Amino acid sequence: MVVDNAFAKTICSICYEDLKPIVEDLQSISICGHVFHELWSWFEYCSNGKKKNCPVCKQTCSEANVARLYFQSVGDQNDLSASQSTHGYFEDPKELQREVKRLERKAVGLNSVVENQQKELNAVNEELCNCKKQLKLEVMLKNNALEEKAVVQQLLHLKSEELNTLTSERVRLQERNMALAKELAALKLVSDLNLEEEDVLKLASLGKEGNNHKETIDILRKSLVIRNKSYKELMAKCNALGRGEARSLSKLGKANEKLKKLKTRVQELETVVEVKENKDLRAFKASKDDKETSALAKKCKYGGRA
Numbered sequence: 001m002v003v004d005n006a007f008a009k010t011i012c013s014i015c016y017e018d019l020k021p022i023v024e025d026l027q028s029i030s031i032c033g034h035v036f037h038e039l040w041s042w043f044e045y046c047s048n049g050k051k052k053n054c055p056v057c058k059q060t061c062s063e064a065n066v067a068r069l070y071f072q073s074v075g076d077q078n079d080l081s082a083s084q085s086t087h088g089y090f091e092d093p094k095e096l097q098r099e100v101k102r103l104e105r106k107a108v109g110l111n112s113v114v115e116n117q118q119k120e121l122n123a124v125n126e127e128l129c130n131c132k133k134q135l136k137l138e139v140m141l142k143n144n145a146l147e148e149k150a151v152v153q154q155l156l157h158l159k160s161e162e163l164n165t166l167t168s169e170r171v172r173l174q175e176r177n178m179a180l181a182k183e184l185a186a187l188k189l190v191s192d193l194n195l196e197e198e199d200v201l202k203l204a205s206l207g208k209e210g211n212n213h214k215e216t217i218d219i220l221r222k223s224l225v226i227r228n229k230s231y232k233e234l235m236a237k238c239n240a241l242g243r244g245e246a247r248s249l250s251k252l253g254k255a256n257e258k259l260k261k262l263k264t265r266v267q268e269l270e271t272v273v274e275v276k277e278n279k280d281l282r283a284f285k286a287s288k289d290d291k292e293t294s295a296l297a298k299k300c301k302y303g304g305r306a
């Protein structure tokens, strides 16, 4: 490339300022060779939704493709920078024109940068708007979840109260069950006549923790007293029944005697009746014989006359 224009300048396409190779740190993209002051802010701008690329030729690249440039110089750097600086000296109208054109290009570039940034600002605003909407939605969801949580907690509270009630009811029923079992055991101790020693101990110590002998003995004593009492009552009943039986037996004896007497009397009467009947029969027979004899005699008397 032949540079025949002494005023041709190298500029950075990012900031549109002159590139000063000796006095500035410069960076280049190794893929395309384009040079800039620095690329980090451009990459940062790109990373906002775009692929990283070269600001000039738009080739895709990354931080790994950026290389620092070093220039060797001869002579005074101040002179060089002075010669590169053109601010303030535009004696040649052509040079002035070129400078104007350069500045115009720079303005156009800056405008496009501003436009891009405006677009980006709009996009950011839109995103912010979306974020706000999302936030609103999430706050609503959070509130809903909190309400639900409160409801669930209340429900949990109710359920645990119910559980407590049921537990106390269960304890009460267990106690009642045990009391009934003890009562039943006491009743059995008093009434069951076929209990072995082992059964007696088991029944008397029902529901007593460990070796609570005093209570067991109390129960045994009480049931013994009750048993004695009922034994006494039974004996009294037995005696009363015995007396009743004796009375009944004597009554039976008397009735038997009476019956015997009556039988004897009946026999006597029967004998009397028989004797009387025989007598009557004999008398009847005798009278009949007499009648027959007299009739025969009469017959004979009248027959003799005839």
Ligand SMILES: [Zn+2]
Pocket (backbone or CB within 6 Å): 012, 013, 014, 015, 016, 017, 036, 037, 038
């Ligand atoms: Zn620059």
Ligand SMILES: [Zn+2]
Pocket (backbone or CB within 6 Å): 029, 032, 033, 034, 054, 055, 056, 057, 058, 059
């Ligand atoms: Zn490039």
